[in-house]
Amino acid sequence: MNREEDETAAIHRCQHGDISGLEPLVLRYQTQALRTAYLIVKDRQLAEDIVQDSFLTAYHHIAQFDATRPFIPWFYRIVLNTARQTLRARARHPTISLHLAQFTERAEYTSERDELLDTSGRYDPVIRAEQTMERATLLDALALLTLKQRSTIVLRYYCDFNDYEIAQMLDCLPGTVRWRLHSGLRALERILRQEFPHLVQKRWTIKNQAKMVALAGRKDQ
Amino acid sequence: MVLSKFSERLREALSQTARDIPEQTNLFPNIQQQLRSEQLQPLPRPDAPGQKKIRLAIAVVVMVLLISGFSYAVSPVFQWFGDQSLQAITLDHATAINQQVSDHGITLRLDQAYADGARTAVTFHITSGSSLQASPNDRVLTDAAGHIYPLLSGRQYKNEGLTEFLPLSLQQLGKSQLLTFHVQHMWLTGYKTHGTLISGNWSISFHITPQAGRLITLTGVPSTRSSITIQPTQLELAPSGLRLFLHISGLTSDTSLSTLTQFATRQVYSGTTPDKLDTGTGSIGEGALLQIHLANGQVLEPVRVDVPSLTSTLQIPDQMVGITGAATLEVLFFSAPQELQHNLTLTIDHMHIAPMGDSAHPREANGPWTFNIPLQ
Numbered sequence: 001m002n003r004e005e006d007e008t009a010a011i012h013r014c015q016h017g018d019i020s021g022l023e024p025l026v027l028r029y030q031t032q033a034l035r036t037a038y039l040i041v042k043d044r045q046l047a048e049d050i051v052q053d054s055f056l057t058a059y060h061h062i063a064q065f066d067a068t069r070p071f072i073p074w075f076y077r078i079v080l081n082t083a084r085q086t087l088r089a090r091a092r093h094p095t096i097s098l099h100l101a102q103f104t105e106r107a108e109y110t111s112e113r114d115e116l117l118d119t120s121g122r123y124d125p126v127i128r129a130e131q132t133m134e135r136a137t138l139l140d141a142l143a144l145l146t147l148k149q150r151s152t153i154v155l156r157y158y159c160d161f162n163d164y165e166i167a168q169m170l171d172c173l174p175g176t177v178r179w180r181l182h183s184g185l186r187a188l189e190r191i192l193r194q195e196f197p198h199l200v201q202k203r204w205t206i207k208n209q210a211k212m213v214a215l216a217g218r219k220d221q
Numbered sequence: 222m223v224l225s226k227f228s229e230r231l232r233e234a235l236s237q238t239a240r241d242i243p244e245q246t247n248l249f250p251n252i253q254q255q256l257r258s259e260q261l262q263p264l265p266r267p268d269a270p271g272q273k274k275i276r277l278a279i280a281v282v283v284m285v286l287l288i289s290g291f292s293y294a295v296s297p298v299f300q301w302f303g304d305q306s307l308q309a310i311t312l313d314h315a316t317a318i319n320q321q322v323s324d325h326g327i328t329l330r331l332d333q334a335y336a337d338g339a340r341t342a343v344t345f346h347i348t349s350g351s352s353l354q355a356s357p358n359d360r361v362l363t364d365a366a367g368h369i370y371p372l373l374s375g376r377q378y379k380n381e382g383l384t385e386f387l388p389l390s391l392q393q394l395g396k397s398q399l400l401t402f403h404v405q406h407m408w409l410t411g412y413k414t415h416g417t418l419i420s421g422n423w424s425i426s427f428h429i430t431p432q433a434g435r436l437i438t439l440t441g442v443p444s445t446r447s448s449i450t451i452q453p454t455q456l457e458l459a460p461s462g463l464r465l466f467l468h469i470s471g472l473t474s475d476t477s478l479s480t481l482t483q484f485a486t487r488q489v490y491s492g493t494t495p496d497k498l499d500t501g502t503g504s505i506g507e508g509a510l511l512q513i514h515l516a517n518g519q520v521l522e523p524v525r526v527d528v529p530s531l532t533s534t535l536q537i538p539d540q541m542v543g544i545t546g547a548a549t550l551e552v553l554f555f556s557a558p559q560e561l562q563h564n565l566t567l568t569i570d571h572m573h574i575a576p577m578g579d580s581a582h583p584r585e586a587n588g589p590w591t592f593n594i595p596l597q
Binding site for chain 1: 227228231232234235236238239240241242244246247248249251252253255256257260376378494497498499500501502503504505
């Protein structure tokens, strides 16, 4: 059986009340859905809760799903609705943190993950700090967009869905998708250019690199 | 070009950031446990006999009431596609047209229209007589004297749409006007097929009395920066927006008129179709900042900036300022009248100036020019 047939068979099992039919769908889509939700809500635990709830919702409504159609757009629509409802309930107000100290704390937090090595095989704190800071600031900057703009940008530039697929997931017209992408990208670029100009310019200066190395060195002591 | 490089970097950055979530995460055990615990809970009681039929009957009655109520409503297209000011004003002041014309099997029907000092808006319905969807490729509005009013915006969902044009002249407001809506080319498109352009003649004439607003003659002191003098001369407070006239002088005779209009513009529309789809859209134009600051802190950005002598005919794309060294700009803003109280502050941070024929490389004339505009 090929991948599509596996998926159709799994959906049919769910539609007949067999919980184990959900497992292949979870295993296949959970990582991408988690990462998508994480980029939208900026919080790993919250993203896990959202995706878990979304799989539960999908199971409860699986009888309404036409198994001849692709699962992902329907499932992502549930993920996005769940994310929207969750954020609304929490009424979060994200802020950007500008202090370098926070970035070095984050560098320490990520130390259990992949090591970044320079070409000689040594650990390079400059690359690590730059990448960690970029991740933190990108999430903060994304959080300053509207939920609709943020969702649209993530669905296009991370998940690679086209206008029509995104329109289905977000209950809007394809023209509305294009508008949200256009206005969202402009807003994001403006935020990054204003608050973190080095992320939209070409290279770190030697002065910046030295500063990051000094900070990383102090943390290690 | 800058934006596409930015979007490439964004794609890369999103992918890297997403890897904060490792692949090893497995949610299924928790999901399975949750589903199993739900299965152990008592099932909901089934409906008592006859309750299902009663619920269905109530639903049918509600649907009939909703549909009958809907049929008496003002054309919904203004509510789907209009900005907030247009949505509000057309609830009471739209004019029914209900005229149609057919050519090449395509029927264009104009449903309603609204006009004031900020815009003329028309809703329409198009049918192609087949499964293909028709949409106008070009739209022009003319008046009885042959003046042309260019397109301001156009949106369509399935067979229904809304088109806005630049406003009629101040002298035409408050009096019945004969306008004609022209389309010369229609696109026919189908699912997953390229469009076909059909040439024809779809013209519908109708009478409308544009709503007059309040015209304020401005007599403030002109402001000169970088040898350019600007003076606001008139402000029309229309029911659906503002129209501001600026007199610009101190220009060389070979200055390109169209370059003078290079200001940042912003049109944003929101709404929901009857089948609950978000119709939000908009457009953003690049340029210098020309803004109106309201007393409540709100900032209005123009929807459009034009030179009236260029827009009155579509044949001439550009002209020189001429020996007077002066030009008039017409600036449109969409806003609701209740937002406008007390005084306004107009600011212009800089202007683009270029000679005719070299408008691709304008120089910047630095401001700022700032004006306090009393509304009393």
